[in-house]
Amino acid sequence: GQQVMQIPQYQHVQEGEDFTTYCNSSTTLSNIQWYKQRPGGHPVFLIQLVKSGEVKKQKRLTFQFGEAKKNSSLHITATQTTDVGTYFCAGGRAAGNKLTFGGGTRVLVKP
Amino acid sequence: SQTIHQWPATLVQPVGSPLSLECTVEGTSNPNLYWYRQAAGRGLQLLFYSVGIGQISSEVPQNLSASRPQDRQFILSSKKLLLSDSGFYLCAWGEDLWYGYTFGSGTRLTVV
Numbered sequence: 001g002q003q004v005m006q007i008p009q010y011q012h013v014q015e016g017e018d019f020t021t022y023c024n025s026s027t028t029l030s031n032i033q034w035y036k037q038r039p040g041g042h043p044v045f046l047i048q049l050v051k052s053g054e055v056k057k058q059k060r061l062t063f064q065f066g067e068a069k070k071n072s073s074l075h076i077t078a079t080q081t082t083d084v085g086t087y088f089c090a091g092g093r094a095a096g097n098k099l100t101f102g103g104g105t106r107v108l109v110k111p
Numbered sequence: 112s113q114t115i116h117q118w119p120a121t122l123v124q125p126v127g128s129p130l131s132l133e134c135t136v137e138g139t140s141n142p143n144l145y146w147y148r149q150a151a152g153r154g155l156q157l158l159f160y161s162v163g164i165g166q167i168s169s170e171v172p173q174n175l176s177a178s179r180p181q182d183r184q185f186i187l188s189s190k191k192l193l194l195s196d197s198g199f200y201l202c203a204w205g206e207d208l209w210y211g212y213t214f215g216s217g218t219r220l221t222v223v
Contacts, residue, residue: 033211042201043155045211088155092208097143097162099208103154 002027004091006102013079014110021105023072023089030094032065032072037104038085081109113138117202117215124222130175130189132218134202137183142204144185145212146177149199161185197222 003026013019023032031050035043047056049065049072056063060083062075072089086106090099114137124130136142146158157170159177167177174193178186185202202215 031209035211042214042217043212045213048209048211050209090212094208096208097168098145098157098160099212101147101155101157106152 002091002093002100004089004100004102006087006089006105008105009103011105011107012110013076013083013107015079015081017079018075018077019079019107020073020075021087021107023074023091023102025070025091025100027070027093029069029091031092032069033090033092033099034063034072034074035088035090035101036085037088041085043088076107079107079109081111083107084109113204113213115202115204115213115215117218119218120216121219122221124192124220126194126222127191130187130192130196130220132187132200132202132220134185134187134215135183136185136204139183139204139206141182143207144179145203145205146185146187147201147203147214149201149217151198155201159187192222194222196220 005024007022033048034046037043047063052069053067054065060077064073086104088101088104090101092099117134143162145160147155149155160168161179175189200218203212205212
């Protein structure tokens with residue numbers, strides 16, 4: 001079945017530094033979504049990418065969908081303590097009714 | 112606006128006891144509904160999803176079951192809990208794949 005892998009599993013970042021987390025699918029995706037889960041909370045939808053090579057920005061967050069629609073990345077610039085949490089990508093396939101979530105990247109920020 | 116309610120927030124149950132977690136959605140009709148489980152510090156495991164009343168798809172064979180008795184109600188059940196059933200259970204709804212899921216606040220289940 002479809003698998004979505006995220007790397008790294010953990011990311012320790014110094015406050016003010018940039019980092020990137022990657023998402024790779026075993027199959028071509030119709031769309032990819034990103035979610036953020038704060039410690040103790042529930043996942044919250046951030047953004048969706050649909051087009052090959054699409055790039056979207058939300059303030060300091062930049063999301064990219066690969067040309068082959070099998071991978072995606074999330075880049076955060078000038079990390080802040082508010083960025084702490086786990087970031088999940090989730091891929092969809094056109095014929096299905098469900099998303100497949102990656103294992104998440106847990107981000108810890110050192111002040 | 113749409114809202115999703117999930118309860119209880121925390122639950123401690125002995126091994127072998129039954130389980131019933133309820134999730135309801137307001138402000139939408141015929142939503143796709145999902146039950147996920149998250150082990151501590153881990154990813155989201157899809158347990159069940161439903162595209163309509165009485166329609167349940169199971170993703171992982173286990174001692175859990177799900178039911179959708181009404182359009183906006185999704186119930187997760189077990190007849191006899193196992194220690195391995197401990198985790199953070201999340202209900203979510205979505206119109207379809209092209210819209211982000213909205214998650215409930217979750218139930219932290221500890222089986223002792």
